[in-house]
Amino acid sequence: MQVSVETVSTLERRVKVVVPAAKIEQDVQARIVKAARTIRMDGFRPGKVPMSLIQKRYGESIRQEALGEIIRDSFYEAVTQEGINPAGFPSIEEVSDKAGEDMTFSALVEVYPELVLSSFADIKVERPVVDIGEADLDEMIENLRKQRSxxxxxxxxxxxxxxxxxxxxxxxxxxxxxxxxxxxxxxxxxxxxxxxxxxxxxxxxxxxxxxxxxxxxxxxxxxxxxxxxxxxxxxxxxxxxxxxLPELDATFLAAFGVTEGGVEKFREDVRKNMTRELKQAVKNKVKTQVMDALLANNTVEAPKALVGNEINRQREAMFKQFGGNAKIDPKMLPDDLFREQAQRSVALGLLISQIIKDKSVEVDQARVKAVIEEVAESYETPEEVVNYYYSNREQLAQVEAMVLEDQVVDTVLAQAQVTEAAARYTEIVRTGR
Missing domain, CATH: 3.10.50.40 (Chitinase A; domain 3)
Incomplete structure (x- = not known):
């Protein structure tokens, strides 16, 4: 098989492939022999239909089916041979196929961009430092009372x-x-x-x-x-x-799962939840700054195929979020509604992948375990929740992906210019998501 590659644009390659006639004929004949075992014709027992009749009646359709698979397999063999990393499905432009001659075809395909990351030392991040005071705790409890007023x-x-x-x-x-x-x-x-x-x-x-x-x-x-x-x-x-507003009596406390320890236990639980929420809000705020800086400091040309896939994913997600009305076709939501966010998402995905590759970042299973256990804490039977995650490959993979992304953020922060700034609880929690 002969292969040549033409650079059409930064992200486009035209792959030209020549497949020997002998291979084509070999594949076609193998398919005809296989089909002969099951084809039925009046006047012949199964498997006894003459090859000449099979060739005459089904030869062309079998050949076309074989050519489709040969083109597909030859394309992926060619890009592997040439070290090309396709970012989407190819567009087959030309096919030249004559009996007894080599087959030639060309395919236009997008490739992943080659990224050279800018220095993380140029990135500036401000990490909020927050102390949950008694006034913050009182305000939260007051809000909880208002919610049940x-x-x-x-x-x-x-x-x-x-x-x-x-x-x-x-x-x-x-x-x-x-x-x-x-x-x-x-x-x-x-x-x-x-x-x-x-x-x-x-x-x-x-x-x-x-x-x-x-x-x-x-x-x-x-x-x-x-x-x-x-x-x-x-x-x-x-x-x-x-x-x-309700009083902080036994009935009110019981609504939040506090049956012993009174108001003191209730305040302790509320503070614990506030601390957990604050930790996540600070993490999100720092992560957003890192991601924004990576995009600002690196030029990423996102392949159209990847952006298109991300637009479809976001469209389906929005459709499901609003109830998945069977009377509405998700395609009614225009691409432009999602394009900007899709381009950002794809660009960030490419940058994160490059960091993982360049810095040899691997999932820290200890962090995965810690995340799962933290989630499980809020359930009555934490051990069942932990077992659920470790027995469900899809759920576990989601946690691993999240942890890996967190590790990428930590990798950037290790070299970035990080400063700390005092902030109020409400300020960070309301804007940190």
């Missing part, structure tokens, strides 16, 4: 955090518009559910009170006919309900 009707004026049951009727230039009217509508003030100015206009209202509020629809409002329009809403408040 109940509402009681009140005669007081409505404030942020209250619920107001109201009627509203909107108009523009004195004319009502579609979707601008509702009755017995329950609105949580401060939820940001309504257009800007609507909720703030209701703050201070009391049950039984009526008032008009003036608002302007945003320029990017979903209904084009309402964009940038000034509107007046006539409001009638029927009920104002204020939140009542």
């Amino acid at each position: 109940t509402f009681e009707e009140s005669t007081e004026a409505a404030a942020d955090g209250d619920k107001v049951t109201l009627d509203f009727a909107g108009s523009i230039d004195g004319e009502a518009f579609e979707g601008g009217t509702s009755t017995n509508f329950e609105l949580a003030l401060g939820s940001g559910r309504m257009i800007p100015g609507f909720e703030t206009g209701i703050v201070g209202i009391k049950a039984g009170e009526e008032r008009d509020i003036n608002v302007t629809f945003p320029a990017d409002y979903q209904a084009e006919n309402l964009r940038d329009k000034a509107a007046v809403f006539k409001i009638t408040a029927h009920k104002v309900s204020k939140a009542v």
